[in-house]
Amino acid sequence: MRYGDKVAVDGLSLTVERNTITAVLGPNGAGKTTTLETCEGYRRPQEGTVRVLGLDPVRQRRDLLPRIGVMLQGGGAWSGVRAMEMLDHVARLHAHPLDTAVLAERLGLGDCGRTPYRRLSGGQQQRLGLAMAIVGRPEIVFVDEPTAGMDPQARRTTWELLDELRQSGVTVVLTTHYLEEAEQLADQVHIIDRGRLIASGTPEELTRGSSATVRLVVDKELPQAAEAGLRASIDTWSAEHGVGVRSISFGSRTLEDVFLELTGRDIDHG
Numbered sequence: 001m002r003y004g005d006k007v008a009v010d011g012l013s014l015t016v017e018r019n020t021i022t023a024v025l026g027p028n029g030a031g032k033t034t035t036l037e038t039c040e041g042y043r044r045p046q047e048g049t050v051r052v053l054g055l056d057p058v059r060q061r062r063d064l065l066p067r068i069g070v071m072l073q074g075g076g077a078w079s080g081v082r083a084m085e086m087l088d089h090v091a092r093l094h095a096h097p098l099d100t101a102v103l104a105e106r107l108g109l110g111d112c113g114r115t116p117y118r119r120l121s122g123g124q125q126q127r128l129g130l131a132m133a134i135v136g137r138p139e140i141v142f143v144d145e146p147t148a149g150m151d152p153q154a155r156r157t158t159w160e161l162l163d164e165l166r167q168s169g170v171t172v173v174l175t176t177h178y179l180e181e182a183e184q185l186a187d188q189v190h191i192i193d194r195g196r197l198i199a200s201g202t203p204e205e206l207t208r209g210s211s212a213t214v215r216l217v218v219d220k221e222l223p224q225a226a227e228a229g230l231r232a233s234i235d236t237w238s239a240e241h242g243v244g245v246r247s248i249s250f251g252s253r254t255l256e257d258v259f260l261e262l263t264g265r266d267i268d269h270g
């Protein structure tokens, strides 16, 4: 996918299994939104092929649209419309929508149903966007940065909801630049950077390495002398067992470490 001379998505090839959550992970500008918009039929790729549920998202858009749900990054609601009006409107466009009152309550939108869209907080707008994406009982839902701007509580609720969707047979494709989100939620993670796919796998596969990390948690702050003693004990133990200790680290290998290793950059400071 190119915008003028700018290559936004470059030879990206990936497949999504049904009934799974797939995370497309990458820093700002990596090409995540462009990838989703291509799957949703909003953009026609200059090269390559895209199939969603076996259909061409541009040429067979009419057949595809009723079967997919889309949560756009920009919200997708009119600024003056009340939250529940918007959700009810979208529900009426579908043949067998979910109960909007139940869905709104589940997403914590019960108290702001009469609030105009532009007056909703960022997190509420996100949750309304998610409700609009799933109200039509889609087979596959594309969600762009579903928890951007949400507080931790709302983020957790959204993760639970996405997990429930998967359990009920919905396929979820989400973009995120939150490593924790991909790690917690996704069955498959595709890491993209500068429009290219740089790694794919389950969170476990991606964080598994040739080295092991031993994490030691102690119940009080260590005085400096104790730390030196601990290091000396580890040296003795490692010499006895023929194990080379590369570093002593306080934490497990995360997707953040993987991203750093692959790109040499921090995901939040791309």
Ligand SMILES: Nc1ncnc2c1ncn2[C@@H]1O[C@H](COP(=O)(O)OP(=O)(O)OP(=O)(O)O)[C@@H](O)[C@H]1O
Binding pocket: 003, 006, 007, 008, 026, 027, 028, 029, 030, 031, 032, 033, 034, 035, 177
């Ligand atoms: N309409 C457009 N015109 C020109 N360039 C664009 C357009 N949309 C995106 N781009 C560029 O294409 C690249 C990929 O953008 P894209 O929005 O797909 O990335 P992203 O990974 O979704 O980023 P973010 O996390 O910030 O949403 C970026 O360099 C961006 O500046």
